[in-house]
Amino acid sequence: MSKGHETGHHGDKPEAPDRLPLPVVDNHTHLDIARDGAPLPDVRQVIDEATAVGVDRMVQIGCDLPGARFTVEVVDQHPELLGGVAIHPNEAPALHERGELQSAWDEIEQLASHPRVRVIGETGLDYFRTGPEGVAAQQDSFRWHIDLAKRTGKALQIHDRDSHDDVLRILKEEGAPDKTVLHCFSGDISMARECIERGYFLSFAGTVTFKNARPLRNALSIVPLEQVLVETDAPYLTPSPHRGAVNAPYLVPLTVRAMAGVLNVDVPAVCRAVSDNSERVFGPW
Template identity: 65%
Template structure:
Protein backbone atom coordinates (compact mmCIF):
# COMPACT_ATOMS: atom_id res chain seq x y z
CA UNK A 1 0.00 0.00 0.00
CA UNK A 2 1.47 3.33 -1.10
CA UNK A 3 0.06 6.83 -1.42
CA UNK A 4 -0.14 8.91 -4.58
CA UNK A 5 -1.44 12.42 -5.31
CA UNK A 6 -4.97 12.62 -6.61
CA UNK A 7 -6.21 13.75 -10.01
CA UNK A 8 -9.72 14.64 -11.14
CA UNK A 9 -11.72 12.55 -13.57
CA UNK A 10 -12.82 8.96 -13.66
CA UNK A 11 -10.66 6.65 -15.79
CA UNK A 12 -12.33 5.03 -18.80
CA UNK A 13 -12.39 1.23 -18.90
CA UNK A 14 -9.67 -0.15 -21.19
CA UNK A 15 -10.19 -2.74 -23.90
CA UNK A 16 -10.82 -6.21 -22.43
CA UNK A 17 -8.00 -8.70 -22.13
CA UNK A 18 -8.13 -11.81 -24.34
CA UNK A 19 -7.74 -14.17 -21.35
CA UNK A 20 -8.89 -13.31 -17.80
CA UNK A 21 -6.25 -12.51 -15.16
CA UNK A 22 -6.03 -11.93 -11.41
CA UNK A 23 -5.47 -8.63 -9.63
CA UNK A 24 -2.89 -10.04 -7.22
CA UNK A 25 -3.12 -7.24 -4.62
CA UNK A 26 -5.89 -4.72 -4.07
CA UNK A 27 -7.47 -2.70 -1.25
CA UNK A 28 -11.11 -2.32 -2.20
CA UNK A 29 -11.96 -1.21 1.33
CA UNK A 30 -9.92 1.99 1.01
CA UNK A 31 -11.28 5.17 -0.55
CA UNK A 32 -8.85 7.98 -1.28
CA UNK A 33 -11.72 10.37 -0.74
CA UNK A 34 -12.25 9.03 2.79
CA UNK A 35 -15.66 7.49 2.12
CA UNK A 36 -16.62 4.48 4.21
CA UNK A 37 -16.87 1.32 2.10
CA UNK A 38 -18.94 -1.71 3.07
CA UNK A 39 -18.53 -5.23 1.73
CA UNK A 40 -21.78 -4.84 -0.18
CA UNK A 41 -20.38 -1.82 -2.03
CA UNK A 42 -17.87 -3.88 -4.00
CA UNK A 43 -20.28 -5.15 -6.66
CA UNK A 44 -19.73 -2.34 -9.22
CA UNK A 45 -15.92 -2.54 -9.02
CA UNK A 46 -15.89 -6.32 -9.33
CA UNK A 47 -18.35 -6.29 -12.25
CA UNK A 48 -16.41 -3.58 -14.08
CA UNK A 49 -13.18 -5.51 -13.64
CA UNK A 50 -14.70 -8.79 -14.84
CA UNK A 51 -16.02 -7.02 -17.94
CA UNK A 52 -12.44 -6.22 -19.03
CA UNK A 53 -10.98 -9.60 -18.15
CA UNK A 54 -9.98 -9.19 -14.50
CA UNK A 55 -12.29 -11.81 -13.06
CA UNK A 56 -10.49 -12.60 -9.78
CA UNK A 57 -8.87 -10.42 -7.11
CA UNK A 58 -6.88 -10.84 -3.91
CA UNK A 59 -8.20 -8.41 -1.29
CA UNK A 60 -5.41 -7.52 1.14
CA UNK A 61 -5.82 -6.50 4.75
CA UNK A 62 -3.27 -4.29 6.51
CA UNK A 63 -4.77 -3.74 9.96
CA UNK A 64 -7.46 -5.11 12.27
CA UNK A 65 -10.42 -3.65 10.39
CA UNK A 66 -8.92 -4.37 6.97
CA UNK A 67 -8.29 -8.01 7.83
CA UNK A 68 -11.87 -8.58 8.92
CA UNK A 69 -13.10 -6.79 5.78
CA UNK A 70 -10.92 -8.96 3.54
CA UNK A 71 -12.29 -12.17 5.03
CA UNK A 72 -15.89 -10.93 4.82
CA UNK A 73 -15.39 -9.93 1.17
CA UNK A 74 -13.90 -13.32 0.34
CA UNK A 75 -16.88 -15.00 1.98
CA UNK A 76 -19.34 -12.80 0.08
CA UNK A 77 -17.86 -12.96 -3.46
CA UNK A 78 -16.59 -16.04 -5.31
CA UNK A 79 -14.16 -13.83 -7.27
CA UNK A 80 -12.37 -12.62 -4.11
CA UNK A 81 -9.70 -14.30 -2.02
CA UNK A 82 -8.21 -12.67 1.08
CA UNK A 83 -4.85 -11.79 2.55
CA UNK A 84 -4.39 -10.81 6.21
CA UNK A 85 -1.51 -9.15 8.00
CA UNK A 86 -0.19 -6.22 9.99
CA UNK A 87 1.32 -3.68 7.59
CA UNK A 88 4.95 -2.84 8.43
CA UNK A 89 4.03 0.74 9.24
CA UNK A 90 1.23 -0.41 11.54
CA UNK A 91 3.47 -2.72 13.57
CA UNK A 92 5.31 -0.02 15.60
CA UNK A 93 2.02 1.79 16.28
CA UNK A 94 0.38 -1.37 17.59
CA UNK A 95 3.47 -2.23 19.65
CA UNK A 96 3.39 1.20 21.29
CA UNK A 97 -0.20 0.46 22.38
CA UNK A 98 0.68 -3.01 23.58
CA UNK A 99 -1.54 -4.55 20.89
CA UNK A 100 0.85 -6.10 18.39
CA UNK A 101 0.92 -9.62 19.82
CA UNK A 102 -2.87 -9.78 20.09
CA UNK A 103 -3.38 -8.57 16.53
CA UNK A 104 -0.79 -11.02 15.20
CA UNK A 105 -2.59 -13.80 17.06
CA UNK A 106 -5.77 -12.80 15.23
CA UNK A 107 -3.89 -12.78 11.90
CA UNK A 108 -2.90 -16.37 12.55
CA UNK A 109 -6.49 -17.32 13.38
CA UNK A 110 -7.78 -15.70 10.19
CA UNK A 111 -5.02 -17.27 8.09
CA UNK A 112 -6.61 -20.65 8.76
CA UNK A 113 -9.85 -19.56 7.06
CA UNK A 114 -10.35 -21.46 3.78
CA UNK A 115 -10.89 -18.23 1.82
CA UNK A 116 -7.68 -16.67 3.16
CA UNK A 117 -4.79 -17.74 0.92
CA UNK A 118 -2.23 -15.02 1.72
CA UNK A 119 -0.33 -13.81 4.75
CA UNK A 120 0.49 -10.24 3.85
CA UNK A 121 1.18 -7.58 3.18
CA UNK A 122 4.05 -7.77 5.60
CA UNK A 123 7.68 -6.81 5.27
CA UNK A 124 9.74 -3.68 5.90
CA UNK A 125 9.28 0.02 5.14
CA UNK A 126 12.23 2.34 5.72
CA UNK A 127 10.47 5.25 4.00
CA UNK A 128 7.63 5.93 6.43
CA UNK A 129 9.04 4.32 9.58
CA UNK A 130 12.23 5.72 11.07
CA UNK A 131 15.09 3.82 12.73
CA UNK A 132 13.32 3.72 16.09
CA UNK A 133 10.48 1.63 14.68
CA UNK A 134 12.46 -0.75 12.49
CA UNK A 135 13.26 -3.44 15.10
CA UNK A 136 9.53 -3.89 15.71
CA UNK A 137 8.89 -4.02 11.95
CA UNK A 138 11.47 -6.77 11.62
CA UNK A 139 10.03 -8.70 14.56
CA UNK A 140 6.57 -8.49 12.99
CA UNK A 141 7.94 -9.55 9.59
CA UNK A 142 9.57 -12.62 11.11
CA UNK A 143 6.34 -13.54 12.86
CA UNK A 144 4.41 -13.29 9.57
CA UNK A 145 6.93 -15.54 7.83
CA UNK A 146 6.40 -18.12 10.55
CA UNK A 147 2.61 -17.85 10.30
CA UNK A 148 2.73 -18.29 6.51
CA UNK A 149 4.86 -21.40 6.78
CA UNK A 150 2.82 -23.00 9.55
CA UNK A 151 -0.53 -22.29 7.89
CA UNK A 152 0.66 -23.17 4.38
CA UNK A 153 -0.24 -19.77 2.96
CA UNK A 154 1.58 -17.68 0.38
CA UNK A 155 3.51 -14.69 1.72
CA UNK A 156 3.09 -11.24 0.16
CA UNK A 157 5.86 -8.77 0.99
CA UNK A 158 5.83 -4.99 1.22
CA UNK A 159 9.33 -3.63 0.55
CA UNK A 160 9.89 0.10 0.47
CA UNK A 161 13.45 1.42 0.58
CA UNK A 162 14.46 -1.75 2.44
CA UNK A 163 15.53 -4.22 -0.25
CA UNK A 164 18.68 -5.57 1.40
CA UNK A 165 17.05 -6.04 4.78
CA UNK A 166 14.00 -7.78 3.30
CA UNK A 167 16.22 -10.25 1.48
CA UNK A 168 18.34 -10.73 4.60
CA UNK A 169 15.37 -11.55 6.84
CA UNK A 170 13.91 -13.95 4.27
CA UNK A 171 17.25 -15.74 4.06
CA UNK A 172 17.63 -15.91 7.83
CA UNK A 173 14.11 -17.19 8.47
CA UNK A 174 13.77 -19.31 5.37
CA UNK A 175 11.15 -17.98 2.96
CA UNK A 176 7.89 -19.87 2.49
CA UNK A 177 7.73 -22.01 -0.62
CA UNK A 178 5.35 -19.44 -2.14
CA UNK A 179 6.74 -15.92 -1.67
CA UNK A 180 5.57 -12.83 -3.56
CA UNK A 181 7.26 -9.44 -3.78
CA UNK A 182 4.17 -7.22 -3.89
CA UNK A 183 4.48 -4.07 -6.02
CA UNK A 184 8.05 -4.95 -6.93
CA UNK A 185 10.22 -1.84 -6.65
CA UNK A 186 13.74 -3.22 -6.83
CA UNK A 187 16.36 -2.86 -9.53
CA UNK A 188 17.70 -5.29 -12.09
CA UNK A 189 20.06 -7.03 -9.67
CA UNK A 190 17.40 -7.45 -7.01
CA UNK A 191 15.06 -8.95 -9.60
CA UNK A 192 17.75 -11.44 -10.58
CA UNK A 193 18.29 -12.40 -6.94
CA UNK A 194 14.56 -12.85 -6.34
CA UNK A 195 14.32 -14.99 -9.46
CA UNK A 196 17.28 -17.06 -8.29
CA UNK A 197 15.43 -17.70 -5.02
CA UNK A 198 12.19 -18.57 -6.80
CA UNK A 199 10.17 -15.61 -5.52
CA UNK A 200 7.26 -14.29 -7.58
CA UNK A 201 7.42 -10.64 -8.65
CA UNK A 202 4.17 -8.71 -8.82
CA UNK A 203 4.18 -5.54 -10.94
CA UNK A 204 1.78 -2.64 -10.53
CA UNK A 205 0.90 0.46 -12.53
CA UNK A 206 4.30 1.94 -11.67
CA UNK A 207 5.80 -0.13 -14.50
CA UNK A 208 3.90 2.12 -16.94
CA UNK A 209 5.41 5.35 -15.60
CA UNK A 210 7.86 7.13 -17.91
CA UNK A 211 10.35 7.43 -15.05
CA UNK A 212 10.36 3.69 -14.30
CA UNK A 213 12.98 2.46 -16.76
CA UNK A 214 14.79 0.54 -14.02
CA UNK A 215 11.58 -1.24 -13.10
CA UNK A 216 11.03 -2.25 -16.71
CA UNK A 217 14.60 -3.58 -16.81
CA UNK A 218 13.77 -5.70 -13.77
CA UNK A 219 10.59 -6.95 -15.43
CA UNK A 220 12.51 -7.92 -18.55
CA UNK A 221 14.64 -10.47 -16.65
CA UNK A 222 11.72 -12.07 -14.78
CA UNK A 223 10.52 -15.39 -16.25
CA UNK A 224 6.85 -15.63 -17.19
CA UNK A 225 6.30 -18.34 -14.59
CA UNK A 226 7.26 -15.96 -11.77
CA UNK A 227 5.17 -12.96 -12.84
CA UNK A 228 2.02 -11.47 -11.33
CA UNK A 229 0.12 -8.22 -11.91
CA UNK A 230 -1.66 -6.01 -9.39
CA UNK A 231 -3.24 -2.64 -8.80
CA UNK A 232 -2.47 -1.88 -5.14
CA UNK A 233 -5.74 0.03 -5.59
CA UNK A 234 -6.69 2.71 -4.90
CA UNK A 235 -3.06 3.74 -5.43
CA UNK A 236 -0.42 3.49 -8.19
CA UNK A 237 -2.82 4.06 -11.08
CA UNK A 238 -1.25 3.19 -14.45
CA UNK A 239 -0.58 5.65 -17.26
CA UNK A 240 -2.46 7.50 -18.71
CA UNK A 241 -4.60 7.82 -15.54
CA UNK A 242 -1.78 8.36 -13.07
CA UNK A 243 -3.12 10.45 -10.19
CA UNK A 244 -6.70 9.19 -10.46
CA UNK A 245 -8.08 6.57 -8.10
CA UNK A 246 -7.03 3.07 -9.12
CA UNK A 247 -9.28 0.02 -9.44
CA UNK A 248 -8.95 -3.55 -10.76
CA UNK A 249 -10.68 -2.43 -13.97
CA UNK A 250 -7.39 -0.76 -14.99
CA UNK A 251 -5.24 -3.90 -14.78
CA UNK A 252 -5.34 -4.37 -18.60
CA UNK A 253 -3.27 -1.19 -19.01
CA UNK A 254 -0.50 -2.65 -16.88
CA UNK A 255 -0.73 -6.07 -18.53
CA UNK A 256 -0.33 -4.60 -22.01
CA UNK A 257 2.64 -2.50 -20.88
CA UNK A 258 4.24 -5.58 -19.34
CA UNK A 259 3.72 -7.61 -22.53
CA UNK A 260 5.42 -4.89 -24.56
CA UNK A 261 8.46 -4.90 -22.27
CA UNK A 262 8.68 -8.69 -22.37
CA UNK A 263 8.13 -8.89 -26.12
CA UNK A 264 5.33 -11.46 -25.80
CA UNK A 265 1.74 -11.55 -26.98
CA UNK A 266 -0.78 -10.17 -24.51
CA UNK A 267 -2.64 -13.49 -24.54
CA UNK A 268 0.56 -15.37 -23.69
CA UNK A 269 1.22 -13.12 -20.71
CA UNK A 270 -2.40 -13.33 -19.57
CA UNK A 271 -2.27 -17.11 -19.59
CA UNK A 272 0.87 -17.10 -17.45
CA UNK A 273 -0.50 -14.52 -15.02
CA UNK A 274 -3.66 -16.53 -14.49
CA UNK A 275 -1.84 -19.85 -14.11
CA UNK A 276 0.70 -18.37 -11.70
CA UNK A 277 -2.01 -16.95 -9.42
CA UNK A 278 -3.94 -20.21 -9.37
CA UNK A 279 -0.75 -22.13 -8.60
CA UNK A 280 0.08 -19.77 -5.73
CA UNK A 281 -3.34 -19.42 -4.17
CA UNK A 282 -5.37 -22.36 -5.41
CA UNK A 283 -8.74 -22.16 -7.17
CA UNK A 284 -11.03 -19.28 -6.42
Protein backbone atom coordinates (compact mmCIF):
# COMPACT_ATOMS: atom_id res chain seq x y z
CA MET A 1 0.00 0.00 0.00
CA SER A 2 1.54 3.25 -1.10
CA LYS A 3 -0.95 5.98 -0.26
CA GLY A 4 0.73 9.34 -0.53
CA HIS A 5 3.04 8.39 -3.43
CA GLU A 6 1.24 10.47 -6.00
CA THR A 7 -1.16 13.23 -6.77
CA GLY A 8 -3.22 13.86 -9.86
CA HIS A 9 -6.66 13.99 -11.39
CA HIS A 10 -9.04 11.17 -10.62
CA GLY A 11 -11.65 11.75 -13.32
CA ASP A 12 -12.80 9.31 -15.94
CA LYS A 13 -11.86 5.67 -15.75
CA PRO A 14 -8.93 4.87 -18.06
CA GLU A 15 -9.75 2.74 -21.08
CA ALA A 16 -8.61 -0.85 -21.14
CA PRO A 17 -5.20 -1.44 -22.73
CA ASP A 18 -4.60 -4.05 -25.42
CA ARG A 19 -4.74 -7.61 -24.18
CA LEU A 20 -1.42 -9.22 -23.31
CA PRO A 21 -0.31 -12.14 -25.50
CA LEU A 22 0.07 -14.44 -22.47
CA PRO A 23 -1.57 -14.35 -19.01
CA VAL A 24 0.16 -12.66 -16.07
CA VAL A 25 -0.34 -12.14 -12.34
CA ASP A 26 -0.92 -8.88 -10.48
CA ASN A 27 0.96 -9.94 -7.35
CA HIS A 28 -0.14 -7.02 -5.15
CA THR A 29 -3.51 -5.27 -5.19
CA HIS A 30 -5.89 -3.87 -2.56
CA LEU A 31 -9.51 -4.69 -3.34
CA ASP A 32 -10.52 -3.51 0.15
CA ILE A 33 -9.39 0.08 -0.40
CA ALA A 34 -11.19 2.91 -2.18
CA ARG A 35 -9.67 6.23 -3.17
CA ASP A 36 -10.90 9.79 -2.83
CA GLY A 37 -14.38 8.97 -1.61
CA ALA A 38 -15.10 6.49 -4.40
CA PRO A 39 -17.06 3.33 -3.55
CA LEU A 40 -15.18 0.12 -2.89
CA PRO A 41 -14.41 -1.76 -6.09
CA ASP A 42 -16.76 -4.53 -7.18
CA VAL A 43 -14.50 -7.55 -6.84
CA ARG A 44 -16.14 -9.62 -9.58
CA GLN A 45 -16.00 -6.70 -12.00
CA VAL A 46 -12.34 -6.04 -11.19
CA ILE A 47 -11.48 -9.68 -11.86
CA ASP A 48 -13.46 -9.85 -15.10
CA GLU A 49 -11.97 -6.63 -16.47
CA ALA A 50 -8.45 -7.80 -15.63
CA THR A 51 -8.98 -11.26 -17.10
CA ALA A 52 -10.22 -9.68 -20.35
CA VAL A 53 -6.76 -8.12 -20.92
CA GLY A 54 -4.72 -11.14 -19.80
CA VAL A 55 -4.36 -10.53 -16.06
CA ASP A 56 -6.06 -13.73 -14.96
CA ARG A 57 -4.67 -14.10 -11.42
CA MET A 58 -4.26 -11.59 -8.61
CA VAL A 59 -2.93 -11.47 -5.04
CA GLN A 60 -5.18 -9.48 -2.72
CA ILE A 61 -3.22 -7.87 0.12
CA GLY A 62 -4.88 -6.99 3.42
CA CYS A 63 -2.54 -4.91 5.56
CA ASP A 64 -4.65 -4.05 8.58
CA LEU A 65 -7.04 -6.24 10.56
CA PRO A 66 -10.21 -5.30 8.61
CA GLY A 67 -8.32 -5.76 5.34
CA ALA A 68 -6.90 -9.11 6.42
CA ARG A 69 -10.37 -10.37 7.41
CA PHE A 70 -11.73 -9.18 4.05
CA THR A 71 -8.89 -10.98 2.27
CA VAL A 72 -9.67 -14.34 3.84
CA GLU A 73 -13.32 -13.99 2.85
CA VAL A 74 -12.70 -12.90 -0.73
CA VAL A 75 -10.07 -15.53 -1.61
CA ASP A 76 -12.62 -18.19 -0.68
CA GLN A 77 -15.17 -16.68 -3.06
CA HIS A 78 -12.99 -16.09 -6.13
CA PRO A 79 -10.56 -18.73 -7.47
CA GLU A 80 -8.62 -16.05 -9.37
CA LEU A 81 -7.44 -14.60 -6.06
CA LEU A 82 -4.82 -15.60 -3.53
CA GLY A 83 -4.24 -13.55 -0.40
CA GLY A 84 -1.70 -11.86 1.82
CA VAL A 85 -2.20 -10.64 5.39
CA ALA A 86 -0.10 -8.47 7.70
CA ILE A 87 0.04 -5.38 9.83
CA HIS A 88 1.34 -2.57 7.62
CA PRO A 89 4.37 -0.74 9.05
CA ASN A 90 2.35 2.44 9.36
CA GLU A 91 -0.25 0.60 11.46
CA ALA A 92 2.22 -0.97 13.88
CA PRO A 93 3.20 2.13 15.94
CA ALA A 94 -0.42 3.11 16.64
CA LEU A 95 -1.30 -0.43 17.69
CA HIS A 96 1.80 -0.53 19.89
CA GLU A 97 0.83 2.74 21.59
CA ARG A 98 -2.60 1.32 22.40
CA GLY A 99 -1.13 -1.93 23.69
CA GLU A 100 -2.84 -3.86 20.88
CA LEU A 101 0.06 -4.93 18.67
CA GLN A 102 0.45 -8.42 20.15
CA SER A 103 -3.26 -9.18 19.82
CA ALA A 104 -3.16 -7.92 16.23
CA TRP A 105 -0.23 -10.23 15.48
CA ASP A 106 -2.14 -13.13 17.02
CA GLU A 107 -5.09 -12.53 14.70
CA ILE A 108 -2.84 -12.15 11.65
CA GLU A 109 -1.21 -15.49 12.50
CA GLN A 110 -4.61 -17.14 12.73
CA LEU A 111 -5.78 -15.63 9.41
CA ALA A 112 -2.49 -16.61 7.76
CA SER A 113 -3.30 -20.28 8.37
CA HIS A 114 -5.92 -20.16 5.61
CA PRO A 115 -4.67 -22.31 2.71
CA ARG A 116 -5.34 -19.63 0.09
CA VAL A 117 -3.39 -17.02 2.05
CA ARG A 118 0.07 -17.47 0.56
CA VAL A 119 1.73 -14.20 1.60
CA ILE A 120 2.81 -12.61 4.85
CA GLY A 121 2.70 -8.99 3.89
CA GLU A 122 2.87 -6.31 3.26
CA THR A 123 5.22 -5.76 6.13
CA GLY A 124 8.45 -3.83 6.34
CA LEU A 125 9.43 -0.25 7.14
CA ASP A 126 8.09 3.18 6.19
CA TYR A 127 10.03 6.18 7.43
CA PHE A 128 8.09 8.59 5.20
CA ARG A 129 4.84 8.67 7.16
CA THR A 130 6.09 7.48 10.55
CA GLY A 131 8.53 9.58 12.54
CA PRO A 132 11.47 8.43 14.68
CA GLU A 133 9.18 7.64 17.62
CA GLY A 134 7.56 4.83 15.61
CA VAL A 135 10.71 3.18 14.28
CA ALA A 136 11.16 0.65 17.10
CA ALA A 137 7.57 -0.63 16.80
CA GLN A 138 7.91 -0.87 13.03
CA GLN A 139 11.13 -2.82 13.27
CA ASP A 140 9.75 -5.17 15.92
CA SER A 141 6.69 -5.81 13.77
CA PHE A 142 8.84 -6.42 10.68
CA ARG A 143 10.93 -8.98 12.55
CA TRP A 144 7.78 -10.72 13.80
CA HIS A 145 6.37 -10.99 10.28
CA ILE A 146 9.67 -12.36 8.93
CA ASP A 147 9.51 -15.07 11.58
CA LEU A 148 5.88 -15.84 10.74
CA ALA A 149 6.70 -16.21 7.04
CA LYS A 150 9.46 -18.67 7.88
CA ARG A 151 7.32 -20.64 10.33
CA THR A 152 4.46 -20.94 7.85
CA GLY A 153 6.55 -21.42 4.71
CA LYS A 154 4.72 -18.54 3.02
CA ALA A 155 6.15 -15.75 0.91
CA LEU A 156 7.14 -12.45 2.51
CA GLN A 157 6.10 -9.21 0.80
CA ILE A 158 8.01 -6.13 1.91
CA HIS A 159 6.96 -2.49 1.94
CA ASP A 160 10.08 -0.31 1.89
CA ARG A 161 9.69 3.46 1.84
CA ASP A 162 12.66 5.68 2.67
CA SER A 163 14.11 2.78 4.66
CA HIS A 164 16.29 0.78 2.25
CA ASP A 165 19.30 0.28 4.51
CA ASP A 166 17.32 -0.88 7.53
CA VAL A 167 15.15 -3.22 5.46
CA LEU A 168 18.21 -4.96 4.04
CA ARG A 169 19.94 -5.02 7.44
CA ILE A 170 16.98 -6.57 9.26
CA LEU A 171 16.44 -9.16 6.54
CA LYS A 172 20.09 -10.13 6.89
CA GLU A 173 19.95 -10.23 10.69
CA GLU A 174 16.78 -12.32 10.83
CA GLY A 175 17.47 -14.45 7.78
CA ALA A 176 15.07 -13.84 4.92
CA PRO A 177 12.44 -16.45 4.02
CA ASP A 178 13.11 -18.54 0.92
CA LYS A 179 10.51 -16.50 -0.99
CA THR A 180 11.02 -12.80 -0.34
CA VAL A 181 9.44 -10.11 -2.52
CA LEU A 182 10.33 -6.42 -2.52
CA HIS A 183 6.87 -5.02 -3.28
CA CYS A 184 6.76 -1.85 -5.39
CA PHE A 185 10.55 -1.86 -5.61
CA SER A 186 11.84 1.69 -5.19
CA GLY A 187 15.58 1.27 -4.76
CA ASP A 188 18.44 2.20 -7.06
CA ILE A 189 20.65 -0.04 -9.16
CA SER A 190 23.01 -0.85 -6.27
CA MET A 191 20.13 -1.95 -4.04
CA ALA A 192 18.71 -4.01 -6.90
CA ARG A 193 22.06 -5.71 -7.32
CA GLU A 194 22.19 -6.64 -3.63
CA CYS A 195 18.62 -7.96 -3.66
CA ILE A 196 19.35 -10.03 -6.76
CA GLU A 197 22.44 -11.53 -5.12
CA ARG A 198 20.37 -12.46 -2.07
CA GLY A 199 17.79 -14.21 -4.26
CA TYR A 200 14.89 -11.84 -3.60
CA PHE A 201 12.13 -11.17 -6.13
CA LEU A 202 11.68 -7.56 -7.24
CA SER A 203 8.15 -6.45 -8.04
CA PHE A 204 7.57 -3.36 -10.18
CA ALA A 205 4.47 -1.18 -10.15
CA GLY A 206 3.24 1.64 -12.37
CA THR A 207 5.98 3.88 -10.98
CA VAL A 208 8.40 2.31 -13.46
CA THR A 209 6.45 4.04 -16.26
CA PHE A 210 6.71 7.54 -14.77
CA LYS A 211 8.84 10.06 -16.68
CA ASN A 212 10.91 10.92 -13.60
CA ALA A 213 11.67 7.27 -12.76
CA ARG A 214 14.88 6.76 -14.73
CA PRO A 215 16.79 5.47 -11.64
CA LEU A 216 14.05 2.88 -11.13
CA ARG A 217 14.21 1.81 -14.77
CA ASN A 218 17.98 1.53 -14.44
CA ALA A 219 17.44 -0.80 -11.48
CA LEU A 220 14.93 -2.91 -13.43
CA SER A 221 17.34 -3.19 -16.35
CA ILE A 222 19.68 -5.49 -14.38
CA VAL A 223 17.02 -7.77 -12.84
CA PRO A 224 17.09 -11.33 -14.24
CA LEU A 225 13.78 -12.45 -15.67
CA GLU A 226 13.78 -15.24 -13.07
CA GLN A 227 13.42 -12.65 -10.28
CA VAL A 228 10.94 -10.15 -11.71
CA LEU A 229 7.28 -9.65 -10.77
CA VAL A 230 4.67 -7.03 -11.65
CA GLU A 231 1.92 -5.41 -9.61
CA THR A 232 -0.55 -2.56 -9.48
CA ASP A 233 -0.64 -1.66 -5.77
CA ALA A 234 -4.16 -0.62 -6.79
CA PRO A 235 -5.88 1.71 -6.24
CA TYR A 236 -2.57 3.64 -6.20
CA LEU A 237 0.38 4.11 -8.56
CA THR A 238 -1.53 4.06 -11.83
CA PRO A 239 0.85 3.68 -14.79
CA SER A 240 1.37 6.35 -17.41
CA PRO A 241 -0.42 7.76 -19.34
CA HIS A 242 -3.08 7.59 -16.60
CA ARG A 243 -0.98 8.65 -13.61
CA GLY A 244 -3.23 10.00 -10.88
CA ALA A 245 -6.33 8.07 -11.92
CA VAL A 246 -7.67 5.20 -9.83
CA ASN A 247 -5.61 2.10 -10.52
CA ALA A 248 -6.90 -1.46 -11.01
CA PRO A 249 -5.46 -4.79 -12.16
CA TYR A 250 -6.72 -4.34 -15.75
CA LEU A 251 -4.01 -1.69 -16.22
CA VAL A 252 -1.13 -4.14 -15.58
CA PRO A 253 -0.47 -4.53 -19.34
CA LEU A 254 0.80 -0.94 -19.47
CA THR A 255 3.45 -1.74 -16.89
CA VAL A 256 4.33 -5.10 -18.46
CA ARG A 257 4.95 -3.48 -21.85
CA ALA A 258 7.10 -0.76 -20.29
CA MET A 259 9.10 -3.40 -18.43
CA ALA A 260 9.70 -5.34 -21.65
CA GLY A 261 11.20 -2.22 -23.19
CA VAL A 262 13.50 -1.62 -20.23
CA LEU A 263 14.59 -5.27 -20.10
CA ASN A 264 15.07 -5.32 -23.88
CA VAL A 265 13.02 -8.48 -24.33
CA ASP A 266 9.71 -9.11 -26.06
CA VAL A 267 6.41 -8.83 -24.21
CA PRO A 268 5.69 -12.60 -24.23
CA ALA A 269 9.02 -13.19 -22.45
CA VAL A 270 8.04 -10.85 -19.62
CA CYS A 271 4.58 -12.44 -19.42
CA ARG A 272 6.04 -15.94 -19.17
CA ALA A 273 8.53 -14.85 -16.51
CA VAL A 274 5.92 -13.06 -14.41
CA SER A 275 3.52 -16.00 -14.58
CA ASP A 276 6.17 -18.63 -13.82
CA ASN A 277 7.75 -16.60 -11.02
CA SER A 278 4.37 -15.91 -9.43
CA GLU A 279 3.57 -19.61 -9.24
CA ARG A 280 7.04 -20.32 -7.85
CA VAL A 281 6.53 -17.72 -5.13
CA PHE A 282 2.85 -18.20 -4.28
CA GLY A 283 2.09 -21.73 -5.49
CA PRO A 284 -0.66 -22.74 -7.89
CA TRP A 285 -3.93 -20.86 -7.88
